[in-house]
Amino acid sequence: MGNPKALISGGSIAGLSTAFWLSQAGWDVTVLERAEAFRDGGQNIDVRGTGREVLRKMGLEDQVRANTTTEKGTVFVNEKGKKVGAFPVEDSDGMTAELEILRGDLARIVLEALPDQVELRYSDWIENVNERGEQVDVTLHSGNIETWDLLIIAEGVRSKTRDKVFHHEVSRKELRLNIAYGTIPRSSQDDDWWRWYTATERRQVSLRPDNQGSIRAMLAFSSDDLNLAAIPVTQAQSELREMFADAGWEAERVLDGFANSEDVYFDYLTQIMMSTWSKGAVCVTGDAAWCVTPLGGGGSSLALIGGYVLAAFLSQASVHEPGSIKSALKNYEDWMRPIIEDSQSLPPGAPNLFYPQSKVGVSTMQTMIRIASLAPFRKLAARIGHVARSKQQLPEMIIAKEKVTV
Numbered sequence: 438m439g440n441p442k443a444l445i446s447g448g449s450i451a452g453l454s455t456a457f458w459l460s461q462a463g464w465d466v467t468v469l470e471r472a473e474a475f476r477d478g479g480q481n482i483d484v485r486g487t488g489r490e491v492l493r494k495m496g497l498e499d500q501v502r503a504n505t506t507t508e509k510g511t512v513f514v515n516e517k518g519k520k521v522g523a524f525p526v527e528d529s530d531g532m533t534a535e536l537e538i539l540r541g542d543l544a545r546i547v548l549e550a551l552p553d554q555v556e557l558r559y560s561d562w563i564e565n566v567n568e569r570g571e572q573v574d575v576t577l578h579s580g581n582i583e584t585w586d587l588l589i590i591a592e593g594v595r596s597k598t599r600d601k602v603f604h605h606e607v608s609r610k611e612l613r614l615n616i617a618y619g620t621i622p623r624s625s626q627d628d629d630w631w632r633w634y635t636a637t638e639r640r641q642v643s644l645r646p647d648n649q650g651s652i653r654a655m656l657a658f659s660s661d662d663l664n665l666a667a668i669p670v671t672q673a674q675s676e677l678r679e680m681f682a683d684a685g686w687e688a689e690r691v692l693d694g695f696a697n698s699e700d701v702y703f704d705y706l707t708q709i710m711m712s713t714w715s716k717g718a719v720c721v722t723g724d725a726a727w728c729v730t731p732l733g734g735g736g737s738s739l740a741l742i743g744g745y746v747l748a749a750f751l752s753q754a755s756v757h758e759p760g761s762i763k764s765a766l767k768n769y770e771d772w773m774r775p776i777i778e779d780s781q782s783l784p785p786g787a788p789n790l791f792y793p794q795s796k797v798g799v800s801t802m803q804t805m806i807r808i809a810s811l812a813p814f815r816k817l818a819a820r821i822g823h824v825a826r827s828k829q830q831l832p833e834m835i836i837a838k839e840k841v842t843v
């Protein structure tokens with residue numbers, strides 16, 4: 438009997454970490470990525486909680502540590518750039534985590550650690566899925582029709598294959614928050630802190646250091662009717678300019694930087710909720726299954742955890758035993774649900790609470806930050822970083838040692 442075969446659609450953190458583990462569990466794994474090549478880029482993300490435990494099991498913690506963005510902590514500033522309150526990285530699990538890394542660097546580290554047996558296919562994607570209970574037939578854009586024991590969808594928040602297979606089981610919660618991310622030149626005034634400024638009219642500006650000599654900037658605003666991710670980029674850029682023209686602090690510099698930057702991207706934060714994460718021989722993982730958005734936090738850690746947990750339960754199952762894969766998928770879902778629900782439940786009043794409209798609202802928020810940053814309250818404030826942390830033990834991974842060469 439041959440090895441079981443899995444197709445993973447989506448070659449970012451969720452897809453690659455699932456491939457890493459599933460291959461070690463003795464599956465033949467193919468990763469399908471719509472982009473022409475590995476997708477670099479993206480901003481600062483962190484690895485926290487149980488995600489860090491998974492990274493350690495992968496043997497990649499030291500490599501991630503060697504590639505961190507070197508951020509010293511988070512400091513909230515006023516319109517003059519003066520400190521309102523600071524949360525140094527030493528407060529473990531504060532806003533700046535100990536392991537802060539660029540998204541592209543983390544994805545590349547996992548990619549390079551993949552066992553040789555994992556097949557990577559770029560520039561192709563799924564056109565059609567015929568789920569047949571114990572197996573699944575997949576029609577690819579390139580024209581091939583192939584049969585797999587399991588299709589794992591890891592295509593991110595806007596996954597088309599997920600919508601095709603699970604359409605009625607998918608619901609979305611829009612948080613009415615636009616975020617524009619981009620890379621801008623570093624200036625001599627910049628430091629290695631994450632500087633965060635709240636302006637009136639529900640706007641925020643933030644600047645973060647990276648390990649490449651540039652600054653990762655973010656402009657965020659809350660709006661009930663404008664979705665910048667749904668309009669052409671040039672139009673989104675001019676809406677953004679109008680929106681932040683009088684925001685103050687470094688807003689104008691960021692707008693100018695974005696106008697000359699190639700990697701600006703717009704997100705309209707949307708949580709994904711699904712009533713089930715599997716259907717016969719198809720399952721979902723990562724943002725495609727449970728996007729928690731940067732507001733919930735820990736999306737990349739959850740992608741790492743999901744990959745491990747899914748593969749671990751599959752490593753304990755056998756495709757040759759009827760019902761065995763189905764119960765592995767159920768165990769995966771039962772294990773992951775609590776940690777996802779925890780990350781998706783936002784504090785009462787969020788996100789509007791963090792995006793005040795008036796000057797009075799901004800100064801009330803600054804007072805709260807000032808108090809939270811005082812030593813006696815810092816531990817409490819650090820709870821904000823307590824994401825992607827499960828009380829459960831990670832399931833055991835049964836490694837098929839003899840066939841793996843990493």
Ligand SMILES: Cc1cc2nc3c(=O)[nH]c(=O)nc-3n(C[C@H](O)[C@H](O)[C@H](O)COP(=O)(O)OP(=O)(O)OC[C@H]3O[C@@H](n4cnc5c(N)ncnc54)[C@H](O)[C@@H]3O)c2cc1C
Pocket residue numbers: 446447448449450451452469470471472476477478479480481482540561562563591592593594596597598618722723724725731736737740
């Ligand atoms: C280029 C990029 C930049 C990002 N930047 C940030 C950031 O700055 N801040 C932040 O908080 N999060 C960012 N994210 C999202 C972050 O990576 C995820 O929230 C988190 O890591 C979970 O990862 P994921 O693998 O589930 O989803 P994603 O990282 O979104 O990856 C999904 C992958 O699937 C591929 N894909 C999509 N559709 C198909 C298809 N039909 N067939 C095959 N492949 C498909 C995509 O090209 C992508 O590689 C970024 C993602 C990407 C891809």
